[in-house]
Amino acid sequence: MSKNKFIAIIMWAILFSASVFLLFMIPNYYSISIFVALAFDCIAFLSQLIIWLIRLKTYSNDVFWSTSTILISTIYMIVQFIICVVTAILNDGISLKVLLIINVILMALMWVLILAILNAKNHANRIDSRQKEHHVEL
DSSP states (O other): OOHHHHHHHHHHHHHHHHHHHHHHHSSSSOOHHHHHHHHHHHHHHHHHHHHHHHOOOSSHHHHHHHHHHHHHHHHHHHHHHHHHHHHHHHTTTSOHHHHHHHHHHHHHHHHHHHHHHHHHHHHHHHHHHHHHHHSOOO
16 A cells, blocks of 8 residues: 555545544534534545545546545545534524535535536547557558
C-alpha cells in the first residue's frame, strides 16, 4: 500500500469517527433526526470507501476518470459531515422531512454525477476503440 493511500485511509477513519462522535456528543438528547443523519453519514462514508476499492488505474485515462469520481464522493462526504454537525447542533430545529429531503437530494445528486462520469468514460473508450479500428498502422 502506498503512503498516500495509507494517509487517505487514516484521514477517512478520523473524519468518520469525528462525525459519529460529534453527532452523538453535541445534542443533549437523541431524536430520530440524529439517527437519520447517522444513516446518511454512513452511506456517504461507505460510498467513498467503495469507490476507493473498485477504481482501477491501468491506463492514464482511467486515472483521470477515477480521480473525478473520488473528488465528487469526497465533496459529498464533507458536505454530509457538515450536515451531521448542523443536525447535532439544531437537533429539533430541523424537521425530519427537511432533513430527509436534503439528504436524499444530495445522495441522488452525487450518484447521478458519478454514474454520468462512468458513462462518459465508457463512451470515450468506445470512441477510442473505433478510432483505433479505423486507422491502419503502416
